[in-house]
Amino acid sequence: MRQTAFAVLALLLFPAVPLCAQTQITSTIDPTKAASVLRIAIPSPEMTGVTFTDVDAPLFKPLTRDISESGIFAIAPLPPNVTITPEVLQRINAQLLLKLAVKKEGEDFVLEARLSDATGAPQFGKKYRGSAAALTRIAHMVAADLVRSLNGKPGPFLSQIAFASDRDGHWEIWLMDWDGGNQRAITHHGALSILPSWSPDNERMVYTSFAGGTSEMYVISRRGGARTRISTGLALNTSATFSPVSNDIAFVGSVAGNPDIYVIKDDGSNRRRLTTASSIESTPEWSPNGRQISFTSGRSGSPQIYVMDAEGTNVRRISFDGDWNDDATWSPDGEQIAYTSRVNGRFQIRVANLITGESRILAGEGSNEQPTWSPDGKWLAFQSNRSGKWQIYRMRIDGTGIEQLTSSGENKDPDWSKKSE
Amino acid sequence: MKKTSKAFAWTLVVVVLGLFAMACPKKPPIKTQPPVVESTPPPVVAPPPVETKVENKDFVQEPPQVKQETLPSDIEELNRVAQNRGYIKDAFFGYDESTLSADAQAALTASANWLKGDGKAYNLLIEGHCDERGTEQYNLALGDRRANTAKEYLVTLGVDASRIRTVSYGEERPFDPGHDESAWSKNRRDHLVIVGK
Structure with missing residues (x-):
């Protein structure tokens, strides 16, 4: 209840949230928890015109590895084939949800990454576009943006x-x-x-x-x-x-x-x-x-x-x-x-x-x-x-x-x- | 008398025959000796040294010519030969040391003598090497000091400084890839390399 109230307040204060929301997370997450690790759920990505093998090794693996090694996030395991609801997130004790959608446009891959808190309030959102050769770099960019959205610094992922x-x-x-x-x-x-x-x-x-x-x-x-x-x-x-x-x-x-x-x-x-x-x-x-x-x-x-x-x-x-x-x-x-x-x-x-x-x-x-x-x-x-x-x-x-x-x-x-x- | 003399004669015959009979089995070994004699011809071939002596007497100038032919024109081969024959000798160091031991001084003295004599047409590169027990960056500096210590010593022995270049390889190019004192002691060295004239 208290978290939802904060989130509503945050939405009122920052109506245009989709692409930048760096400070909001501190309003929805207990500061003592924010100082340690945040549990993040990452459901299977939505894919349009793309097979899982196209993007698993070059994109999702390095991205989830970066996130789990960030020192800021811990990945909360999701039960298979479950619809993500605030209740599910609560049950697995996830404070954040990262939704990924990837599609093909011509030769380019387009990745959409959206981060929300457990109540569904958006924290961060961004689109990334690049060739197959750029997929791993995109993975590191997403990780850097996620970490930066939370503590203002990008982490080592693009170094x-x-x-x-x-x-x-x-x-x-x-x-x-x-x-x-x-x-x-x-x-x-x-x-x-x-x-x-x-x-x-x-x-x-x-x-x-x-x-x-x-x-x-x-x-x-x-x-x-x-x-x-x-x-x-x-x-x-x-x-x-x-x-x-x-x-x-x-x-x-x-x-x-x-x-x-x-x-x-x-x-x-x-x-x-x-x-x-x-x-x-x-x-x-x-x-x-x-x-x-x-x-x-x-x-x-x-x-x-x-x-x-x-x-x-x-x-x-x-x-x-x-x-x-x-x-x-x-x-x-x-x-x-x-x-x-x-x-x-x-x-x-x-x-x-x-x-x-x-x-x-x-x-x-x-x-x-x-x-x-x-x-x-x-x-x-x-x-x-x-x-x-x-x-x-x-x-x-x-x-x-x-x-x-x-x-x-x-x-x-x-x-x-x-x-x- | 006659009987005794006859008897004596018979016994003589018997004894002599007996001696013959005993001697007979010994003959074959004697016969086998000739092959041994036949196998000795190699010593007979030995004389050639005498022939070369004659040549040496005839051509007094030849020895230096022969020596020059053995110095290969290929610089790598020359270095191999010069190291094998001790014309130039690498100098070895103690652990984390860059001062010259008595052995190292002797090696460099021999090298200086060659560089001032038969090798006076050549220049020298001194490579400073270290064992792997140090750190890479400090060892590059240590190898530089080792190479220059040898260079200074050669110069004091009369080798022109302008003929000597130095380079440090630190621990980058060990001579022995092992990881024990036997390998390390080989790797702590100034390696002397003959370079172009």
Whole structure:
């Protein structure tokens, strides 16, 4: 009764609900429940001129997987062949209902998605149109829109993970969707190409390739095509990473065997040296606001994580546990750093809170390295050799929900796109 | 007397016959010896060394020529031969180390001698390699330091710095794909590669 009253009030306040209703859900759903997971019912889709096999694997499976992994929704199982009524929804304890209808118009598929609460009050509605090849992208778009309609943020469903793979005989730079789908090669150097890193606008990647006989930095569009070599005048040119706020690239350069952290503009101009110690420095990574850079240094006698201001000043050590730490990467809110930490002779992912100084290990089998945060800060992708080969995995930041994303050849160096879409 | 002498003569005959009879079975083994003698001709073929000695005396300049012919023109084959014969030697490192051990210094000294002598027409690429126990990104930097440590040492031994290039492969290209110390110790190295003139 109370819920219905709220819904009626919501309808009066927002008469034109069908396509945007982001705030209404808070008026119909108990706020304490909204903070945890919402139970959502998803009946079999209505199909016109489309067979279930046309759309099951490319559309419904990834969509329901996204929804169930969103951390916001839990799918409430529906009894088969039942007409959906408010009573049915109440019986299965569903707070939301997602109705899907898909039809074919020429070569295009048209998907209509409508979200309503248990009383039938509309929360969200949108039409999506695309070719058969676009169906999986549509699935991720629907999931992103659903999550955004509830908490204002799109979730990780449209983000991309760049990585290196040797499946075609050489290490090349590849891309995949957040769930491991749609894996495709971006480079075709036929050489050793590794360590991709996204630009903040998700349009480009910088990486290291030995295509010219020695290691050099290249920039390439996410769509592939021509690559640009960034001439640094230094050796190594590894661990390159775009600044989140400018067109600077931080990287490891070396003169006469002394690797240090350098910054250079993406057109190859204005090279600056940030570290000057005689020890080995490696693996720079910008803080999300671009004001600080974390890096690895052997200055204490073993590789440890340090943070400095983006000008190279104010250096302080932040890792004290583990005899080999590397691969530091900042959470999107800048409060945590995940890194590779050797514990009892095995590499594990460690997450350190920069405010409290505390850290925790996300333990797993095998060696686990190179963590990278999802743009919503709720997931970490990393590489592990637990299967006997290097593969890329994904887990929640509490270490649960581990899923293997790659399986062809060996795969490593994951870097999650900085933007959600 | 006659009887005794006759008897003596008979006994002699018997003894001699007996000796013959005993000796007879021993003959076949003696006969089998010739095949053994026949199987010895190979030693007889041995003389050729003498012939080559004669050649060496006749052509004093020949040894260096022979040596040059064994250096293949194909650069990969040349590297194989040079490594096999120890003209150039890879330098090995301790775990997370980039300093040169006595063995590594000896290997580089041998390499420097060849580079300054018979190999003076060639340039050198030093590849720095690491074992898999470190992390990929730090190991790329460590491999760079290892390669440059060897380069500096070769330069102090008189090899022109302009002839030496370095590259780090970190842990990307292990020599031994195994996952034990036997493999790791092989993978922590500066690999010396002869490159074009």
